[in-house]
Amino acid sequence: MHRVELSIRHALKCRGCGVCVEKCPNNxxxxxxxxxxxxxxxxxxxxxxxxxxxxxxx
Ligand code: SF4
Ligand code: SF4
Structure with a gap:
């Protein structure tokens, strides 16, 4: 549940900075x-x- 909440905040507040793109081990x-x-x-x-x-x- 906690993870889902974080994912939703991610989607709503994302500014497209791209930091997470570099970090994802699975691309x-x-x-x-x-x-x-x-x-x-x-x-x-x-x-x-x-x-x-x-x-x-x-
Ligand atoms: S790290 Fe940047 S691009 Fe990735 S979800 Fe957060 S704001 Fe959006
Ligand atoms: S696999 Fe990538 S998109 Fe999925 S939680 Fe890990 S870093 Fe995020």
């Missing part, structure tokens, strides 16, 4: 129309959330 994050989109292959490791400045401070 499943892309920036589309200015926001991060997580594609197939996400293993829910949480690394993208750890580095996201929006989720951390938002």
């Amino acid at each position: 499943v994050i892309a920036i589309e129309y200015g926001v991060a989109v997580i594609g197939n292959g996400c293993v829910h490791c949480g690394q993208c959330i750890e580095v996201c400045p929006v989720v951390k401070f938002g």
Whole structure:
């Protein structure tokens, strides 16, 4: 549940900074129309959330 909440905040507040794109070990994050989109292959490791400045401070 906690993870879902973080994912939603991710989607709503994302500024497309691209930090998470570099961090994902599976390379499943892309920036589309200015926001991060997580594609197939996400293993829910949480690394993208750890580095996201929006989720951390938002
Ligand atoms: S949770 Fe992990 S695998 Fe999924 S998008 Fe984020 S960094 Fe990539
Ligand atoms: S690190 Fe956060 S704000 Fe930056 S692109 Fe990824 S989800 Fe968006």
